[in-house]
Amino acid sequence: MDLLPVENAEQDGGKSGDAIVVEFPFESEARQAVMIIDGGRTYTSDQLIDHVREHCRTSVVDLMICTHPDADHLNGLTRVVEELRVRELMIHLPFNHHEDISEFSNLEALLGLIKTAIAQGTDITEPFTGLTRFAGQLEILGPSLEYYQELLFEQLGADNHIIASAEVMFKRAKSKLKEILSHVPLETLDNLGQTSARNNSSVITLLRADQKRMLFTGDAGITALEHAAQRYEATVGPFSSMPISMFQVPHHGSRRNLGPAILDRILGPKESPYAKYTAVISSAKVDEDHPSPKIVNALLRRGCSVIATEGNTISYGDGWKSRTGWTPIQSLQYSAEDDDD
Numbered sequence: 001m002d003l004l005p006v007e008n009a010e011q012d013g014g015k016s017g018d019a020i021v022v023e024f025p026f027e028s029e030a031r032q033a034v035m036i037i038d039g040g041r042t043y044t045s046d047q048l049i050d051h052v053r054e055h056c057r058t059s060v061v062d063l064m065i066c067t068h069p070d071a072d073h074l075n076g077l078t079r080v081v082e083e084l085r086v087r088e089l090m091i092h093l094p095f096n097h098h099e100d101i102s103e104f105s106n107l108e109a110l111l112g113l114i115k116t117a118i119a120q121g122t123d124i125t126e127p128f129t130g131l132t133r134f135a136g137q138l139e140i141l142g143p144s145l146e147y148y149q150e151l152l153f154e155q156l157g158a159d160n161h162i163i164a165s166a167e168v169m170f171k172r173a174k175s176k177l178k179e180i181l182s183h184v185p186l187e188t189l190d191n192l193g194q195t196s197a198r199n200n201s202s203v204i205t206l207l208r209a210d211q212k213r214m215l216f217t218g219d220a221g222i223t224a225l226e227h228a229a230q231r232y233e234a235t236v237g238p239f240s241s242m243p244i245s246m247f248q249v250p251h252h253g254s255r256r257n258l259g260p261a262i263l264d265r266i267l268g269p270k271e272s273p274y275a276k277y278t279a280v281i282s283s284a285k286v287d288e289d290h291p292s293p294k295i296v297n298a299l300l301r302r303g304c305s306v307i308a309t310e311g312n313t314i315s316y317g318d319g320w321k322s323r324t325g326w327t328p329i330q331s332l333q334y335s336a337e338d339d340d341d
Contacts, residue, residue, distance in 0.1 A: 005282075017072030021056065027135070034062050035065070038067055042078075060085045064088070065089075067205075073219070086120065093126055129144040137209055142231065152197075192259070194256060196221075199219035204220050214244065214246040222258065249299070255295055277303075312329075
């Protein structure tokens, strides 16, 4: 699995984005499968195309997943569909679930991607809970159809003031705290984080290969992750006995998307014997807000190795594959948190 850097200070102010290429053993067909999860922004396209051709040595992508239609996840995918042979695109189609989507953000890019995929003969599927591919190696853990429709109505309604009010309550409820963290700092992350309905509609994907389990989360928040965790426990088993080996940290490491309770559920509590995993973050080096030190510290506290793109392409293999000439990346370390983090 490779995470490509998505950052251009001149074009997007240095905001973060997601562009992930996954090459994994498709066991029932005894071959390597190629999957793309999100494509970053428009300027990421060429880098993504070249990466698949050079490192996966193919121009065929078995599956492309657009987790949600934000520009930093969707916009880089259109040229990929034009230049590579994409067999299937998983993407939510809001016009199938709401009569009026004229106010849907990034609608032109969404419709452009769908139109291009149709023209190229790519199969289009909506990813909802329970959908599987690659003989069951890949499973969509969320969102469910019902939850997606609920979130879509929130997006096309007046949900912004709800989020804003929650943020005000969060700030009022939190006492001011400013300290330089020790080697094992106190837990300052809480369970009050809220993200938008749009982010919560992100596709959450489980990939299994070589008895390893990898969890991809897009920009999903706490509620969406709780639904996905429930599905995981029902179909795979308890995280304590069937742990994941790789966790894609949602929303570039934003503090609004995770809390201690969901981290304890998915990754194990602090100093848990089964919290032996890698957490990967797509975050621009010039993006000062991501990843949040609160999130990095909380992940480290649970025994993980935390790696972030920060201007680099990073590769996570977990024994599946190694590349000549690539050097090890250093895990992020504990860092100071301030009042506004």
